[in-house]
Amino acid sequence: MKTTLQAAVVAVLGVLCIDNAIADDLAVGITRSMAKFEGVINGEKVTVMRNQDQSATVNPAFAKTSRKCPPFCIQPASLGAGVETIGELELIEYLEKMAAGNKDVLLIDSRTPDWVARGTIPGAINLPWTKLNPSKGADPLSIGEIFTGKFGVKELEGLWDFSDAKTLVMFCNGMWCGQSPTNIRTLLRFGYPAEKLKWYRGGMQDWEILGLSTVKP
8 A cells, every 4th residue: 555655645746746847848838748749850950849939819811700701611520431530639749750760751731832931830831722732724734743742652554553642731811711631632533542631630720729839931
């Protein structure tokens, strides 16, 4: 009984130590055990942390509650069988993998450049949804170049070989934005493996609400 009690006390003290470590460093951490994330992705230093101003309010660009629908309609929680919908902590886990040297993961901002210019998630590259969409003028040659040049897809006798394709983590403006869902649905139609497609549904809306770091291209 004494040993069990001692273990419990140690566990509680451990949590308190973690909390204190964060408190000494940052007033607003990400989780109990993570104050912030720092790493190097694509040759650039990436930092993700929350806004330390506890009186801060959300970016006005994401303060609207109502946008014309269509096109800005609420998206479902799932985009298709096998496509995983993720949150902020899971996205940061992918950033950690990328910073650790994993070249098989790509974080993609699917928005148009005018939106990206206002700020994006650190470590993301911009691939506008129009670049993969034939109905918006994307031609097979340019789509093929994106597949082979960015996604790690191989062309084999006129067919796509996705065996070494990268895991694509996609996002856009939030649960009312159709840009990353359109990208993902297009990729599924092209045969991209669903298990290699991850969707951050909350997008920039939730990222900004949580006061997480953004960068401008």
